[in-house]
Amino acid sequence: xxxxxxxxxxxxxxxxxxxxxxxxxxxxxxxxxxxxxxxxxxxxxxxxxxxxxxxxxxxxxxxxxxxxxxxxxxxxxxxxxxxxxxxxxxxxxxxxxxxxxxxxxxxxxxxxxxxxxxxxxxxxxxxxxxxxxxxxxxxxxxxxxxxxxxxxxxxxxxxxxxxxxxxxxxxxxxxxxxxxxxxxxxxxxxxxxxxxxxxxxxxxxxxxxxxxxxxxxxxxxxxxxxxxxxxxxxxxxxxxxxxxxxxxxxxxxxxxxxxxxxxxxxxxxxxxxxxxxxxxxxxxxxxxxxxxxxxxxxxxxxxxxxxxxxxxxxxxxxxxxxxxxxxxxxxxxxxxxxxxxxxxxxxxxxxxxxxxxxxxxxxxxxxxxxxxxxxxxxxxxxxxxxxxxxxxxxxxxxxxxxxxxxxxxxxxxxxxxxxxxxxxxxxxxxxxxxxxxxxxxxxxxxxxxxxxxxxxxxxxxxxxxxxxxxxxxxxxxxxxxxxxxxxxxxxxxxxxxxxxxxxxxxxxxxxxxxxxxxxx
Amino acid sequence: xxxxxxxxxxxxxxxxxxxxxxxxxxxxxxxxxxxxxxxxxxxxxxxxxxxxxxxxxxxxxxxxxxxxxxxxxxxxxxxxxxxxxxxxxxxxxxxxxxxxxxxxxxxxxxxxxxxxxxxxxxxxxxxxxxxxxxxxxxxxxxxxxxxxxxxxxxxxxxxxxxxxxxxxxxxxxxxxxxxxxxxxxxxxxxxxxxxxxxxxxxxxxxxxxxxxxxxxxxxxxxxxxxxxxxxxxxxxxxxxxxxxxxxxxxxxxxxxxxxxxxxxxxxxxxxxxxxxxxxxxxxxxxxxxxxxxxxxxxxxxxxxxxxxxxxxxxxxxxxxxxxxxxxxxxxxxxxxxxxxx
Numbered sequence: 001x002x003x004x005x006x007x008x009x010x011x012x013x014x015x016x017x018x019x020x021x022x023x024x025x026x027x028x029x030x031x032x033x034x035x036x037x038x039x040x041x042x043x044x045x046x047x048x049x050x051x052x053x054x055x056x057x058x059x060x061x062x063x064x065x066x067x068x069x070x071x072x073x074x075x076x077x078x079x080x081x082x083x084x085x086x087x088x089x090x091x092x093x094x095x096x097x098x099x100x101x102x103x104x105x106x107x108x109x110x111x112x113x114x115x116x117x118x119x120x121x122x123x124x125x126x127x128x129x130x131x132x133x134x135x136x137x138x139x140x141x142x143x144x145x146x147x148x149x150x151x152x153x154x155x156x157x158x159x160x161x162x163x164x165x166x167x168x169x170x171x172x173x174x175x176x177x178x179x180x181x182x183x184x185x186x187x188x189x190x191x192x193x194x195x196x197x198x199x200x201x202x203x204x205x206x207x208x209x210x211x212x213x214x215x216x217x218x219x220x221x222x223x224x225x226x227x228x229x230x231x232x233x234x235x236x237x238x239x240x241x242x243x244x245x246x247x248x249x250x251x252x253x254x255x256x257x258x259x260x261x262x263x264x265x266x267x268x269x270x271x272x273x274x275x276x277x278x279x280x281x282x283x284x285x286x287x288x289x290x291x292x293x294x295x296x297x298x299x300x301x302x303x304x305x306x307x308x309x310x311x312x313x314x315x316x317x318x319x320x321x322x323x324x325x326x327x328x329x330x331x332x333x334x335x336x337x338x339x340x341x342x343x344x345x346x347x348x349x350x351x352x353x354x355x356x357x358x359x360x361x362x363x364x365x366x367x368x369x370x371x372x373x374x375x376x377x378x379x380x381x382x383x384x385x386x387x388x389x390x391x392x393x394x395x396x397x398x399x400x401x402x403x404x405x406x407x408x409x410x411x412x413x414x415x416x417x418x419x420x421x422x423x424x425x426x427x428x429x430x431x432x433x434x435x436x437x438x439x440x441x442x443x444x445x446x447x448x449x450x451x452x453x454x455x456x457x458x459x460x461x462x463x464x465x466x467x468x469x470x471x472x473x474x475x476x477x478x479x480x481x482x483x484x485x486x487x488x489x490x491x492x493x494x495x496x497x498x499x500x501x502x503x504x505x506x507x508x509x510x511x512x513x514x515x516x517x518x519x520x
Numbered sequence: 521x522x523x524x525x526x527x528x529x530x531x532x533x534x535x536x537x538x539x540x541x542x543x544x545x546x547x548x549x550x551x552x553x554x555x556x557x558x559x560x561x562x563x564x565x566x567x568x569x570x571x572x573x574x575x576x577x578x579x580x581x582x583x584x585x586x587x588x589x590x591x592x593x594x595x596x597x598x599x600x601x602x603x604x605x606x607x608x609x610x611x612x613x614x615x616x617x618x619x620x621x622x623x624x625x626x627x628x629x630x631x632x633x634x635x636x637x638x639x640x641x642x643x644x645x646x647x648x649x650x651x652x653x654x655x656x657x658x659x660x661x662x663x664x665x666x667x668x669x670x671x672x673x674x675x676x677x678x679x680x681x682x683x684x685x686x687x688x689x690x691x692x693x694x695x696x697x698x699x700x701x702x703x704x705x706x707x708x709x710x711x712x713x714x715x716x717x718x719x720x721x722x723x724x725x726x727x728x729x730x731x732x733x734x735x736x737x738x739x740x741x742x743x744x745x746x747x748x749x750x751x752x753x754x755x756x757x758x759x760x761x762x763x764x765x766x767x768x769x770x771x772x773x774x775x776x777x778x779x780x781x782x783x784x785x786x787x788x789x790x791x792x793x794x795x796x797x798x799x800x801x802x803x804x805x806x807x808x809x810x811x812x813x814x815x816x817x818x819x820x821x822x823x824x825x826x827x828x829x830x831x832x833x834x835x836x837x838x839x840x841x842x843x844x845x846x847x848x849x850x851x852x853x854x855x856x857x858x859x860x861x
Binding site for chain 2: 048049131132150151168169187189190210211244246247280302319320321336337338339355356357358372373374375376391392393394408409410411412432433
């Protein structure tokens, strides 16, 4: 034998051995059953892993074919899987229940797919539960259909009865052979929804999505938005098809039309009166820019915006997302219905609001207004007068050089005054928490500090300054500790109010924070 | 060493709470400063606990009968001998007997000390210092004490009222951290972040509801800064944070607890995950729910299997129209990375 041939044979043998060693075992078993069922009866199928096909037809029998495919790396695991996976057929002529039985604590070494093909009388009602399916298909059924799945493609083909489907991931396809005569409720989290209707259909259409678009090739009558929910009539209107997916898109197509010609209802809604929640109708955006010259504007339903430097004004409006701006040379206006805001050096006036999330501002040189419905507010340097509001969360200001107004429903407020300022106006109020005011030893102010507490032994008012008069009085079941007076000869009014917390006014030798001058 | 012997004699009485307050305090203070007695004390307590847990076994009736049968004649005989004549020592012999006793005891002690003990002949070797063992320090009255975490028991007994808790960051030299607090005196416990005693102390500080929130708030900040650098933080730390997330009335503290849990994914327990799910379901503050859903989304992305209740909660949150949009988006993101198992 020639050496080349010998080497080739050896290589083939080696490769084959490697294949064998790394191979996994797979086995398939088939079960076939038949049961009688009433014409108005129900078939319930609970199959966590595997596809389900339900096909309607004539007759009075339910015919079930189940293929169980187990994949395992060795014979022991294969046997363990085979012994532990069962099928159950229960019920009577009114309700037929078919279930795949899996052990509660599954061995990760094997996988199973149990594929059902079920033939039923057309009039029977169908209920399907699934977790992971390659597909779930229900065809030619006039009874009601309910599907609850997690992942996979759901195909509803020629289903004339009322239907309610709920999926998390994957895709939902409704293909109507004739115009809809019953209600359909289609809900998903991340799945796309496609509905194919005969061109002459009469349907009332409701659609809702946060992240995707609402598209159709039909000429929709009376279109209107209520928040993110779209309402419209196809043809003369008729049974309601409700399509709702949070992150996916909704597409309703006339059969035979080109999907590329589908129009967005979000962008083309006629007679729409603008409302503040319109931001949710804008498409999703992801923006990442090192810098932007001029005024920067972004309006999107869901947006993650990161811009290193805006050399102009910035205006950002978003329904949800994370906003990060390194520096803004002009005014900065950021409104988010939810998500954290991380703002750097803001040289103009600042207005920032989020429905939920933390707000961090490195420098608000001209001051401004920062509010969150829930979350922490942290401002490193406040150069101008500021108003800070939190619906619950701490407020921390490392250095403020102008009037400060901070309020939180629950949380601590820690404010540190600019040591160069001899006096500053301060208003701080927390309905549950503590207030710490750090100022320089020469800070002068007219102090009005109040603690309202149910536990006067624990909550106390402490100060490093002399000149305050403290009074205690009972107000209902609470004690009011009220300190007033002038420190260092008096100055701007400092009004502090804390419920169920401490107030501490401390004198510190503070090292001032210096901001670098930006290069324009 | 004399102190140790005396203190060890006190330990059983300490266990049964039979010592007077002064002795109890002295014994406790000695135990805190003496590593040998710490071990001894731990063993005592362990034994005591084991004894407490042992079931009481009834004496079998057959054994009881045999025992009573054996002792009954002897008892009867003892009871019968009531005509014992008392021995009355003569007054004149009394001082002689006392003197003889002193002489005998003294001689015996001398003999025992010098004759009975075998003499060991030491082979002369060259002197060499191999290690210096620090002498057991005497307890001294001081305003503050520094205790190494390794020398204190991880078990915190009762609910000691600790105040003015302060933290010191890890030293670059030996990675030792410090927790100082006022108890009967100012105490600083030093040790590695992974020392069990240190973990238990931090857990106590985090969970101690008697103390006000600012202390806990600072504690959480410090725990995050410290344990972010530790590869596998102790699950007790995450459980303590989970309890804060469940129970603290202070919303700012709950936000911090949820946020910190997010950075300690590797040490999360089932209880910790349940706390996040509870927070996502029920916390009135949207920021807490937001942090909780972010933590769960991060868990889902890391491939950790989420139990059905968590998946169900995420599913409901994603579809809940009156929930904050960002919370819904994050719940949907988490669901998109879940592979059903």
